[in-house]
Amino acid sequence: MQPMIEKFRKSKKWLRYENEIYETLRKKHPDCNFKSNDSIKGRFSKRKRQIDISIKGKLAGYNILGVVDCKCFSKRINVKIVESFIGFIEDVGANLGIIITNVGFTKAAKNRARPKGIKLNIVKFQDLDEYEVNWDICKLCDPGEDHSPAFISWSVPYDDMEEEDIFSIVQLGRCEWCNSISIKCKVCGVITPVHEAYYNQAIECEGGCGLKFKVISEYVGDGLYDEHIEIVDSPKRK
Numbered sequence: 001m002q003p004m005i006e007k008f009r010k011s012k013k014w015l016r017y018e019n020e021i022y023e024t025l026r027k028k029h030p031d032c033n034f035k036s037n038d039s040i041k042g043r044f045s046k047r048k049r050q051i052d053i054s055i056k057g058k059l060a061g062y063n064i065l066g067v068v069d070c071k072c073f074s075k076r077i078n079v080k081i082v083e084s085f086i087g088f089i090e091d092v093g094a095n096l097g098i099i100i101t102n103v104g105f106t107k108a109a110k111n112r113a114r115p116k117g118i119k120l121n122i123v124k125f126q127d128l129d130e131y132e133v134n135w136d137i138c139k140l141c142d143p144g145e146d147h148s149p150a151f152i153s154w155s156v157p158y159d160d161m162e163e164e165d166i167f168s169i170v171q172l173g174r175c176e177w178c179n180s181i182s183i184k185c186k187v188c189g190v191i192t193p194v195h196e197a198y199y200n201q202a203i204e205c206e207g208g209c210g211l212k213f214k215v216i217s218e219y220v221g222d223g224l225y226d227e228h229i230e231i232v233d234s235p236k237r238k
Contacts, residue, residue, distance in 0.1 A: 017125075018070045021100050022053050024128050025068070032057050032066075032133065040065075042091035049092050059135060062149055066096035066133065077105035077122060082112045086120065096133070096151065100125055119151040119176050138175035138182060139193040150177030152191070154184065169234050170213060172227070181227060185211050187235055202232045210235045 018036065026034045038054035041047065055066030069085055071077060077099060089097040097120040099105075099113075105122050113120045123131045137149040152173040171184040173191075181194045183205075190207030194215050205211040212232035220226045 014070075014072050017072045017102065018052055021068065021070050021125070021128065025053065025055075025133065029055075029133050040092045043093055044091050049088065051092070055096070055133065057135075059137060059149055064096070064135070064149075065092070065094045066098065067092060067094045068098045068100060071099060071101045073101070073103055076103050077101045077109045079106065079108040079112045082109045082120075082122070086112075086115050089115075089120070095119065095149075097121070098123060098133070100128065114153075119153060136173070136182075136184075136191060138178065138180060139191070140180045140182075140195060141175055141178050150175050152176070152182050166229055166231060169211070169231060170229055172215075172229055181215055183213060183215070183229065185209060187211050199227070 022034060022036045026032075033056045035054045035056070036052070038051040039048045040051060040054070042049045051067050052070045053068035055064075055068065057064050067089060069088075071081070082099070082105075085097060085099060099120075099122045101122060102125045104124055110122060113122050119134070121131075121134075134151065134154065136152045136154070138152055141150045153176055154171050154173040169186055171186065173182045173184060174180070175182070180196070183192050183194060183203075184190075185192065185205045185207055188205065188207035188209035188211070190205060190209070192203065192206045194203060196217070199215050199217040202212050202214055205213070211234050214230040214232060215227055216230050217225050217227050
């Protein structure tokens, strides 16, 4: 009898964990349609797939689906779990996948969470209050039959960067589908897409705030290029 009682206790703990995640996301994003314990028929498996939390909505005229997987484990999320979730995302046709973990993740798992054409985030449960579901889409992509609007994955500053660093003014992002660059201005909040033909040239923020920047592309060898941002003029510095 004791094992059954322990199983029931753990089940209750998991349900509280999932409900807290659901309520936190729903309150932070009232414009999105969240549903707990949803199910969708898989495109390839042809079977109903259970979803801990689904996120549904419309974006640029397209139906958008996000799926949240709530992991309440005693060990960190590993690469096998991420790969299994990627297959799940592809089967249900989701545009966005989010894994919430209570104990963190391995470096390999984080590195693997970059599938082409799918936005996948791994979020620590203790960081959930700070996490924002990102629906920013690439303006340079041309959605069609092969893919719906593609999301931008935004870079984050390193821990040793100072507040005065460039990341306090702009943020560099890459399209999950075409890998093109977009720049988010932290002065006015507007996103400016940057075609590669305009690399190394001064570009003005589309928000009209007066910010000017360059995307510097430098060859680093072995057929690889490195891109970084250079501020030409910023209202914050005037």
